[in-house]
Amino acid sequence: MTWILFDWAGTVAFAVSGAMVGLSRRMDIFGVIVLALLTAVGGGMVRDVLAGITPPGAMTKTTDLLMSIVAAILVSFAYSAMHFDSRRRKSMTFLYNLSDTIGLASFTVTGASTGLMQGTGDPYVFPVTLGVITAVGGGMLRDLMAQRVPVVLRMDVYAVASLAGGIVMCWSWPIWGTEISSWICFLVVLLLRGCALHFGWQLYHPHPGGRMFHRRAKHQNKDL
Structure with a gap:
């Protein structure tokens, strides 16, 4: 139930x-629904293929597809009604x-837990990789379809937050089990990403003049 949640x-x-993003x-x-579907199930489909789950869950269960379509339609109607x-x-x-x-935090949990349940190879590399791919894969497809630079490449504490959450989950899994480690992972990603948005955190960017660290202004998405 935790995974499904x-x-x-x-x-x-x-x-x-x-x-x-489609509305912006x-x-x-139709385009709005396509972008919603890509973002919602794209990363999970890549995760399932890498984990040897074929066909991917999104193709065998209609729940995720239907929820995505309904969410896209509701957002579209709400957008049309606004001034x-x-x-x-x-x-x-x-x-x-x-x-x-x-979405980033939730899919980090589902991706990492899928890798941990597989029990294949290194206890960190495979689960963490699946967590990051699940979390950022759909967003990359969305941004490419919307003809903009993927958010994972221009907002540093994004994939890094997912990476940190996945590592914490792998560490806590054998200690506290599935449910507690899942919530810890979710909260870690949520906290890191939230702080990055609020405080404008950014990783090292190479800048002329030898400046090592750069702090940007609070992020505001200009596409919305």
Whole structure:
């Protein structure tokens, strides 16, 4: 049940963020639904293939697909009913960041736990890799379809937050078991990504003049 809970939470959250990106690109309802589906199930499909689960779960169970489509339609209707001003735009940006962060944290849990349950090879490499791929894979497909630089390549504490959560989950799994380690992983990713958004955290960027560290302004998504 823990895995299913995080899978549903991640699916809905990423479907919302994918739909919002589609709306920001002025796509029609079909395009919005496609972006929502790619974001919600894309990473999980890659995870399943790498884990030897074929066909992928999204192709054999309709729940994730239906939740994604319904979420995209609801977001589209809500968007159409709004009259935008600067305050509403800030609210949309906050909703996008919130849903994207919840999706990132939830899918890190499902990906890492899938790898841990496989019990294959190194106890860290395979589960952590699956966690990161599940968490960022759908977003990369979404951004490529929307013709923008994938968020994982321009927002440093994104995949890094997923990576940290996956490592913590692998460490805590044999100590506290599935349920507790899953929630610890979820909270670690949520906290790191939330702090990165709030404080403008960024990893090292090479800059002329030998400056080693750079702190940017608080992130605001200009596409929304």
